[in-house]
Amino acid sequence: MRVLSGIQPTGGLHLGNLLGAILRWVRMQDGAECLYFLADLHSLSEYMEPEVRRASVREMAAALIASGIDPAKSILFAQSAVPAHAELCWLLNGTARMGWLNRMTQWKDKAGKNREGASVALFDYPVLQAADILLYQATHVPVGEDQKQHIELTRDIALKFNADFDADVFVPPEPFIGGGAAARVMSLRDGRAKMSKSDPSDMSRVNLTDSDDDIAQKIRKAKTDPEPLPEDPALLEERPEARNLVGILAAMSGESIEQVLARFAGQGFGQFKPVLADALVALLAPLRTRLEEFRRDPAELDRMLADGAERAQQLAAPTLAAAYRAVGLTS
Ligand code: TYM
Numbered sequence: 001m002r003v004l005s006g007i008q009p010t011g012g013l014h015l016g017n018l019l020g021a022i023l024r025w026v027r028m029q030d031g032a033e034c035l036y037f038l039a040d041l042h043s044l045s046e047y048m049e050p051e052v053r054r055a056s057v058r059e060m061a062a063a064l065i066a067s068g069i070d071p072a073k074s075i076l077f078a079q080s081a082v083p084a085h086a087e088l089c090w091l092l093n094g095t096a097r098m099g100w101l102n103r104m105t106q107w108k109d110k111a112g113k114n115r116e117g118a119s120v121a122l123f124d125y126p127v128l129q130a131a132d133i134l135l136y137q138a139t140h141v142p143v144g145e146d147q148k149q150h151i152e153l154t155r156d157i158a159l160k161f162n163a164d165f166d167a168d169v170f171v172p173p174e175p176f177i178g179g180g181a182a183a184r185v186m187s188l189r190d191g192r193a194k195m196s197k198s199d200p201s202d203m204s205r206v207n208l209t210d211s212d213d214d215i216a217q218k219i220r221k222a223k224t225d226p227e228p229l230p231e232d233p234a235l236l237e238e239r240p241e242a243r244n245l246v247g248i249l250a251a252m253s254g255e256s257i258e259q260v261l262a263r264f265a266g267q268g269f270g271q272f273k274p275v276l277a278d279a280l281v282a283l284l285a286p287l288r289t290r291l292e293e294f295r296r297d298p299a300e301l302d303r304m305l306a307d308g309a310e311r312a313q314q315l316a317a318p319t320l321a322a323a324y325r326a327v328g329l330t331s
Contacts, residue, residue: 001032003176004138006039006079006129009060010048011197013208015280018067019182019251020144026068028142034074035136035312036064038305041079041086042129045110045122061301063208066290075315077308079132084316088131089124091323095161096127100153106146130154134170135316142176145184146194151175167326169319181247181257188222191240208288212281219245219277224269231265233257245269245276252279 005025007017025036038057048056057078069076079085101107104126111118121128129150133141134157141151151173158170177183187193187204195205203218210218223241230236236243236257243257249272250260264272294301324330 001140002136002138003028003032003034003140003142004036004133004136004173005142006037006042006132007060007064008043009038009040009053009056009078010043010046011056012059013063013067014195014197015206015248016144016185016195018208019185019248021142022064022067022069024142024176024178025074028140029068029070029073032140035138035315036069036074036076037082037132037308037312038064038078039129039132042121042125045119045125057305058298058301059295061305062291062294065294065301065304066287067208068287071304071308075308075311076304077312078305081305081309082312082316084135084313084320085128085131088135088316088320088323089128091327091329092127092131092134092157092161093124094327095164096130096153096157100156101126104153105149126150126153127157130157133173134158135319136312137171137319138173139171140176141173142178144182145177148175148177161323161326165326167322169322169326180251182251185248185251186240186244188218188244190223191242191244206280206284208284208291210284210288212285215280215284216277219273219280222273224273226268228266228268229261229264229272231261233261236261242269245272249276249279252283 005021007021013022025034028034038060040053040057043053061076064076065071101123106125107123110122130153133154143151152175155172158172162168162170185195187195187199189201189204193199197205199205203221206215206218222245224245225239225242227239229242229246236246246257246260250257253260321330
């Protein structure tokens with residue numbers, strides 16, 4: 001079992017990233033060989049000031065370590081420091097089909113009506129993601145629900161490449177959504193939109209860097225409805241905001257939705273929200289304090305990332321060489 005996952009180093013970590021992915025990455029560190037990386041090449045799909053990009057990679061590395069990713073247990077690195085990612089992406093560009101990429105919902109959502117003006121990198125984004133995964137023969141890719149389609153595409157690319165070149169180069173990976181209630185954490189302002197760093201309203205998400213007061217205020221103001229909480233989870237189906245808040249508490253306390261509802265059935269959000277806010281503060285405050293410590297030592301962060309990149313490069317080399325051979329670029 002080999003685990004791999006990545007995160008774009010744009011904006012800070014929010015609760016969706018944490019519950020949907022990062023805290024699961026942390027739990028997987030003891031049972032498997034894990035590779036986690038900052039997808040800085042992916043961040044080229046949208047314009048960003050170079051200085052901001054440079055700073056964001058370190059900031060996200062600090063946030064991951066503060067959240068419990070241990071560079072002594074896991075291989076933590078920046079994608080651009082391992083050129084094999086970009087190289088394999090180009091080889092896979094010969095295999096991926098325009099029609100497959102055209103069907104990706106992330107492409108459709110992000111390009112919107114402005115397809116002509118979108119970057120080629122935004123369109124090709126899933127092929128680079130496939131390269132990330134296939135380079136390391138990763139078997140498990142822990143991601144939130146929104147990335148499932150990209151992992152399925154990775155399987156298709158792996159199978160077509162192996163078949164076209166009659167070679168057993170790639171292992172088709174499994175998405176590893178798990179995460180239960182947290183696989184899709186929704187916006188605090190709209191229970192039908194996912195919590196996201198690109199939402200213009202900061203009130204829509206809880207950030208790792210939010211103060212205790214910010215967290216309490218965001219939960220107090222989170223959109224809800226006037227009904228009390230039911231006992232039966234099925235009754236939350238038509239109440240997306242209520243379902244989201246219950247799901248967040250369940251994910252944090254390790255309970256099922258049923259167990260949370262058993263505690264709160266018949267009570268309103270006036271009673272539920274303070275409990276949720278306290279649980280969030282208890283989870284996030286210690287991580288925030290650690291983040292502040294790691295930020296103070298950028299040289300140490302750079303050292304850890306360089307060490308991770310060196311280990312990743314070694315693991316990637318045999319697969320990259322096999323891919324070059326398979327397509328006939330080397331013998
Ligand atoms: P990114 O940076 O958007 O998000 C990082 C991880 O957080 C999860 N996530 C969520 N989970 C639940 N609810 C939410 N509201 C929520 N928002 C984000 C994402 O599913 C993801 O697991 N394309 C990837 C980065 C990537 C990657 C890879 C991942 C590049 N190469 C290879 C896995 C394997 C992305 O943009 O994630």
